Amino acid sequence: MRIVIRLPASYYNRFHILRLLSTHPTLQSTEEAHLLSDSGVVLPVFSYGTGVGWMSPMGPLLMSNESPAEQPVHPDVVSWMASAAYLVGTPAVFLFGYIVDNYGRKKALMLTSLSMAVCWSLKLYSTETWALITARAIVGFGVSGSYVVTPLYIKEISEDSIRGTLGSLVVLSQNLGNLAVYLLGEYLSYHATLWICLAVPLIHLLVFCTMPETPSFLLKTGKVEEARDALAWLRCRQVTDAAVESELQLLLLELEHSKPTRFFSTFKDIVSNKCTFRAFRITLIITVARELCGCLAVLHFASTIFSKAGGGLALTPNQQATILGAVQLVGSCTASSLVEKTGRKPLLGMTCLVSGIALTVLGGWFFAETEAVAWLPICALCLCIYCDAAGLQPVPFVIMTEMFSFQHRGTVTSIVIAFACALVSIELRVFQPLSTAVGIFLVFWLFAGVCIISTVYIALYVPETKMKTMDEIHELLRGKKKDEESAVTKL
Numbered sequence: 001m002r003i004v005i006r007l008p009a010s011y012y013n014r015f016h017i018l019r020l021l022s023t024h025p026t027l028q029s030t031e032e033a034h035l036l037s038d039s040g041v042v043l044p045v046f047s048y049g050t051g052v053g054w055m056s057p058m059g060p061l062l063m064s065n066e067s068p069a070e071q072p073v074h075p076d077v078v079s080w081m082a083s084a085a086y087l088v089g090t091p092a093v094f095l096f097g098y099i100v101d102n103y104g105r106k107k108a109l110m111l112t113s114l115s116m117a118v119c120w121s122l123k124l125y126s127t128e129t130w131a132l133i134t135a136r137a138i139v140g141f142g143v144s145g146s147y148v149v150t151p152l153y154i155k156e157i158s159e160d161s162i163r164g165t166l167g168s169l170v171v172l173s174q175n176l177g178n179l180a181v182y183l184l185g186e187y188l189s190y191h192a193t194l195w196i197c198l199a200v201p202l203i204h205l206l207v208f209c210t211m212p213e214t215p216s217f218l219l220k221t222g223k224v225e226e227a228r229d230a231l232a233w234l235r236c237r238q239v240t241d242a243a244v245e246s247e248l249q250l251l252l253l254e255l256e257h258s259k260p261t262r263f264f265s266t267f268k269d270i271v272s273n274k275c276t277f278r279a280f281r282i283t284l285i286i287t288v289a290r291e292l293c294g295c296l297a298v299l300h301f302a303s304t305i306f307s308k309a310g311g312g313l314a315l316t317p318n319q320q321a322t323i324l325g326a327v328q329l330v331g332s333c334t335a336s337s338l339v340e341k342t343g344r345k346p347l348l349g350m351t352c353l354v355s356g357i358a359l360t361v362l363g364g365w366f367f368a369e370t371e372a373v374a375w376l377p378i379c380a381l382c383l384c385i386y387c388d389a390a391g392l393q394p395v396p397f398v399i400m401t402e403m404f405s406f407q408h409r410g411t412v413t414s415i416v417i418a419f420a421c422a423l424v425s426i427e428l429r430v431f432q433p434l435s436t437a438v439g440i441f442l443v444f445w446l447f448a449g450v451c452i453i454s455t456v457y458i459a460l461y462v463p464e465t466k467m468k469t470m471d472e473i474h475e476l477l478r479g480k481k482k483d484e485e486s487a488v489t490k491l
Contacts, residue, residue, distance in 0.1 A: 041157075041211070042173040043204035044112040045150055048142035049177020050197045051119065053325065055082050056302040057185025057318045058193070062132075068190040069127035075432050077129050081136040082300045083429035088140025089421035096141075096148045097263075097414050104221075105153040106213045112145025113201035113208070120198035124191065140421070146174070147417055156214035157234050171394060175332045178299060179325035186318040215248070219255050227251070266411040270404075275474045279403040280412060282462055286348065286396045287416055289454035291423040293355050294447030295388035297431045298381055299324070304432070308366070308440060309377040320378050327382045331389025338390055343466040344399050349458040351391030356451030358383040363444035402465040403473055 059081070062073040099108045115138050122135040150170055184193040212230035219227045228248055232239045235247070270276045298305065302321035315323075339347055362380040365373070404412050435443050463476040 040207055041153055042150060042169045043200060044109060045146040045170050045173040046177040047116040047200045048146045049174035050181040051139040051142055052299060053178035053181035055300040056321050060303045079429050079432045080133050083425045084133050084137040085139035086421040086425035088137045089143040090418045092140050092144035093148055093414050093418040096144045100149055104213050104217050105149060108149040109153055110205060110208060112142060113204040115141035116201040117198060120194055124194050153214060156216040171332050175329045179329055182322040182325045215251055219251055263411055266408060270408055275477050278477050283400045283416055285457060287420050289352055290392050290396050291420050292450045293388060293392055294359060295385055296424055297427055300428055324381060324385050328385045328389045331386040335390045335394045339395060339398060343464055344395050345462055345464040347391045348395040349455055351387035352451050352458060353455040355384045355387045356448045359444045359448035363441040366441035399465050
């Protein structure tokens with residue numbers, strides 16, 4: 001005798017809605033219907049993107065005489081506001097890793113949106129120093145949730161045919177958030193911008209209640225029937241459908257073969273093996289290149305930088321910052337095609353080199369203290385932002401996933417994201433004080449130096465991972481190690 005479990009009305013509503021969508025003349029496949037329904041998963045990333053971009057238009061406003069605060073905010077406070085998010089993000093990465101494994105992907109994503117909602121609410125409540133810095137610190141939960149939980153949730157709910165498309169929406173959503181808040185900051189008031197930013201995580205919290213937990217996590221916790229129901233809901237099929245049962249059996253088989261690993265034991269395995277440790281070292285160094293190329297500092301302080309560049313162009317600093325946001329969006333849209341056409345190593349090396357050259361020229365322009373060639377600062381920064389979005393940001397993650405096995409990938413990802421947050425927190429904290437103390441030109445030259453040195457390292461030591469198995473990549477790493485040792489012996 002088979003017991004039939006009746007699903008909530010929302011399950012059947014979604015089922016019929018997606019069926020209607022899939023027969024609509026403009027949506028010829030259920031894959032497109034799934035894409036429309038499941039792309040809401042990336043709303044927390046969009047909200048985090050608005051949190052990153054908010055500093056550019058609102059930082060100068062808070063420091064000005066027209067500040068919404070009782071008195072202009074001190075530049076040091078703005079620096080702490082920028083840095084606090086990533087300072088908190090460093091330990092939050094491991095916190096979200098624990099929540100994901102023990103309480104589920106859905107709850108972790110909702111916590112991400114809740115933290116962003118608290119951030120915007122606190123800014124609306126008060127403009128005092130404690131409130132501004134605390135609100136920005138809470139954004140640290142947004143970055144951790146966005147890049148630890150969202151990719152995992154997408155992977156576990158998506159069909160293979162749309163997994164790549166949905167996965168690419170993560171970076172794209174952050175860049176859209178950046179661009180959106182640049183536009184809002186230019187044309188709307190301080191409080192109106194905050195209300196709109198607050199609406200995004202609130203909408204996600206309301207809508208995401210109808211989404212299920214991932215079938216993989218439900219199976220991991222022994223809830224087989226709930227996993228079957230969730231899978232049927234996600235695939236827009238009946239619970240009794242043979243395709244649902246087949247996929248469920250595959251997930252059960254995958255769960256049976258996967259062995260639970262502890263963080264410290266996995267990390268010990270990585271560092272004790274010469275090949276994986278070398279891969280780990282390469283990953284950390286290209287992460288330094290990615291985070292210290294100066295692009296995040298530019299995105300946070302874009303309006304301030306353009307204010308220092310003068311008014312040679314008939315555009316306000318915020319409008320010039322908006323152009324940067326649009327260029328970043330274009331770069332992230334072209335990233336996936338470029339990385340497959342050119343390969344990982346050439347694209348990473350070329351974008352790093354071009355960024356270094358552009359930053360060198362930009363530093364020279366500020367050093368000359370001239371208003372001649374007024375278009376140069378925005379062109380140089382647009383080139384840097386494009387290179388960052390098209391190569392420097394996505395490629396290190398691609399290389400990392402291709403160099404490590406499934407057992408090691410989660411641990412390495414957590415460490416790398418935490419390391420990146422720590423680097424960025426230092427970078428954003430010192431950017432404005434250092435620019436004031438030694439000159440902004442020298443700061444840009446420091447960023448340029450990181451890019452150029454990283455280009456040499458990429459050319460010499462980073463392997464090409466395109467179209468290579470993990471064994472082939474590890475053979476390359478072992479070969480390079482032998483070459484290094486023989487070179488030392490000759491010397």
